[in-house]
Amino acid sequence: MRAAIAAVLWAVLAAQADTGDERILAARDAARSGDRARLAAYAAPAGHVLDPYPEYWWLSAQVARPADIDPAALREFLERNRGAWLAEKLRGEWLRGLGRRGEWGTFAIEYPFMEQPEQDLQCYQFQARLANGDGMALAEARPLWFNLVDTPESCVPVLQTLVREALVSPDEIWARVRRLMEAKRNTHARYAASWLPADQVPAPSDLDKAAANPASYLDRLPPNFSATRPGRELALIALARLARDDTLGAYVRYQRMDERFSPAERGYALGQIAWQAAQRLMPEAHTWYRAAGDTPMSDEQIAWRARAALRAGDWKGVRSAIEAMPASLREQPDWAYWLGRAQAALGKQDAARRLFEQIGGHPAFYSILADEELGRSFVLPKKARGPSDDEATLVRTTPGVQRAVALFRLDMRTEGTREWNWSMRNRDDRFLLAAAAYAQELGIYDRAINAADRTRSEHDYSLRYLAPYRERIEPNARSRDLDTAWVYGLMRQESRFVTAARSGVGAQGLMQIMPSTGQWIAGKLGMKGYNIGWLRDPDTNVMLGTTYMRMVLEGLDNHPVLASAAYNAGPGRARKWRDSKPLEGAIYAETIPFNETRDYVKKVMANSIVYAALLDGRAPSLKARLGTVLPGNGDASGLGSPAPGAGLENE
Structure with a gap:
């Protein structure tokens, strides 16, 4: 039903879109090809919701050529689009050029208008302050010496000055x-x-x-x-x-x-x-x-010190490692939970309870586990009331949201996602919930989740954990004897339900299947004539993805933690990460060597608990689902495929 509603809404939006869409797309092509003459012809506003884009592309081309820069035109655009993502982007490009040329006077005027300056601009700002004789700049810049690994070129002169002034x-x-x-x-x-x-x-x-x-x-x-x-x-x-x-x-x-x-x-x-x-x-x-x-x-070394103690079953070592962490690391839910577990194992029950209380009450992996240590199962929070007409109207008439929707309609997903995310910053819960509901109506499921995920006090988990395409997903899950909540939990992590999702390494579709993996699964199923287009078809993508989930589950002790790890990183790695002794499932998950896969498995398993609560009305125990990972006993499954994909955050 929702898919039909979304189709109707998109049809209405498309019908309302004027022929100016062609101008926007032509301007984009001119910008990509560097055709400045054509771009200039499209730059003048023409009454389209995306008018700022051709103008931005034109001004961005000017910024790339210092001799062509018209500061008055730049400032006029920035003022007219104050608070918009394109204004932030254009000002950042202008500031980079000013920084490279050492035009610190203009830089100092424009920099304070940046809302989210990236690291290279922050370093240019330090350079500007030093050039203007700001005596506090170096003291504030000193942490860069210890924190920067990826070092933008703009930071090198700042670091050099720290050395020259004997501050390191x-x-x-x-x-x-x-x-x-x-x-x-x-x-x-x-x-x-x-x-x-x-x-x-x-x-x-x-x-x-x-x-x-x-x-x-x-x-x-x-x-x-x-x-x-x-x-x-x-x-x-x-x-x-x-x-x-x-x-x-x-x-x-x-x-x-x-x-x-x-x-x-x-x-x-x-x-x-x-x-x-x-x-x-x-x-x-x-x-x-x-x-x-x-x-x-480093923080990473210290974290692995705690993980090594976990694998060794040394709770005293776990406690020592976590207590030695910087406060910023020690207070993260991950380490608060494991410190609580260590305290409990060492007989410090009151200290353990305090730690579990601090992090409980949220849908995250360690929050759910902490609640279970306190004897509480996960319960969905009270559902927020639906958006009022005024709240819905506010969202629909917000320029950034209008631009995002138009960009999605034109299949400009990257730009649409950035506009959407920028429009969600600093918003209250009511706006976010109305935005999530609007995106759901339009079938822009990843942005619906993005908005609903940001709420702080009022929540709607049916929006945070959308369950679209049930007519495709549930029959496939049932026919392969898979837990539907787990399938949804994995799919939410893989694609955020974007049918056209494509990862940087080529994984595609709702279940983010790599072309080679799709071909391998099709071969196992005896399907002839495989081609990559199958992965772009939602029905085939879900069928292949759930088949693969069943295969890895059967080949890995029917253990959902191992199978989730295998879906992201491959069955061979999931097996390799087992221990020579039985290992608590949560410890297995925490000690996965790949940062991406470790985060992925935790999120998939936590997602599955929330989806079970939504779909079945009652959440099972996460700790029971994690269970025990048995020792490795060789590769008996014969399952040698690569992983389907790498899991898209789509944030």
Whole structure:
């Protein structure tokens, strides 16, 4: 029924759209091809809801050519479109050009109008303040030294100034070199190394050798390598890099030279080796982390320290690792939950209860688990009242929403999504719920979820967790003996119910199936004449996707956690991540080595609980669904397909 309503609404909107649509599309094509003459002809407003777009494309082309810039025309557009996403985008492009050219006066005037400046613009702003003699700029910029890994070019002069003004020490420079080399940002690591005191600057070629062939570099170290700071640092960098590819080999080489390092340097080396071992689920990781002691670690290293303790079943180690985390990390629901579990296991029931109370009451993975530890099952919150006529009218007449809807109608999904998201910022719950209802009516399901997900006090979970295409999904789930709530939970994570969704790696459709996987499934089913177009057909996509879910479920102990991991990362990896002993399902999920897959599995499993509450009227236990993951016993299933896709957030 809803699909029919959406079709009628889209037909009405299309009928109302004037022939100016052709002008918008022609202007877009001219902008893409760089045809400035054609673009100029389309730039003048003509009474279309998307008039700002041709004008933006024209002004953006001017900004790209400094000699063509007309500041008065830019400011007039920005003022006329104040608060709009295109104004933010155009001003950001203008500011980047001003920053590159060092036109700090104009930059300082325009920058305060930016609502969400990206990192490169923030660094240009620091440059502008320094050029204008702002004495506080460097103190405020100092955290960049420790936080930036991906380093925009605009940030390099700021970092250089921190060094020149002696606001970072040689030890802090070496720490940054290490971080950048760990992240394979070799070029920026060489920049940072060149700012060391003259007697500590390593040869750039040595940095490259330590990174490119760390085993050979370490095996050829001269006996006196430890006599200099650069010699020791390069050896540590090589050990860290080798640990990524050959963790045990890195540890063996470390043992040969550990006495050449200071205690702090030994802690760094062991911390790096333990981190890589933990991500490979090596049992030695927990021991190596303990040997590393209290050496400073990144948030990611510390998180894996806790995960290694979880895999080892060492609740005291779990508690110690989490309590050593920075507050910003320790207070995240993930670690609050596991700290609560550790406290409970160690007999600190009151402390555990306080932690569970702090994070309960939400539809997220660890919130649901925390509630269950308190003896509460997940319950849908009271449904907010529907939008009033005035609230619905406000949404429909909001210019950004109107532009987003028009862009979706023209199949300009990227631009439509950005307009929609920008229009949802700083909105109250009533606006968000009305926007979600409107998007649902139009069949723009991903934006309906996006808006409903943002509410803070009033909620409508039937909008947050939409269940469209039931006439397709439920029969396929039933015929394959799949839990419909799990299918919906997975599909929500994969595509947000966008039938034309396509990931960056080519996965397509509602269930985000890779072309090669679709062909593999079709072959298993004896289907002839497979072509990629099948994946764009919702009926075939759902049939192939649910078939694959049944296959991976049967090949992985009928365990939904393993099958969810397999859907995202492939069955081989899901098997590999099991332990040599039975493992609590939640610990298996938390210790998945791929960040994307770990997040994906948690969200799919939490989604399935909410969908069960919506579809069946009662939520099952998440902890029971997670169950126990049995030890690996070889690949008996013969299921060797790749994963269907990578799960679209569509946010």
